[in-house]
Amino acid sequence: MDLKLDEQKLVADFRLLPEEGQKELLDLASSLRKKYQECATEEPIRTENQCSLDKGPEKRPEAAKEPIFTE
Numbered sequence: 043m044d045l046k047l048d049e050q051k052l053v054a055d056f057r058l059l060p061e062e063g064q065k066e067l068l069d070l071a072s073s074l075r076k077k078y079q080e081c082a083t084e085e086p087i088r089t090e091n092q093c094s095l096d097k098g099p100e101k102r103p104e105a106a107k108e109p110i111f112t113e
Contacts, residue, residue: 045053056064 056067059067
């Protein structure tokens with residue numbers, strides 16, 4: 043997973059906190075997330091880091107059964 047520079051800094055700063063500080067920060071983040079989800083309207087899900095999977099069988103022309111001719 044690729045993190046942006048500011049995200050890497052947040053992770054590094056979080057790891058430097060004492061255990062009780064980490065727990066307090068995680069509790070605060072959890073409460074903010076719950077509050078946001080309650081207030082948020084139905085927004086489309088962000089899919090910038092996701093790829094869609096095809097439901098059908100994979101087409102592989104290189105695996106088609108054709109006679110091989112060599113000279």
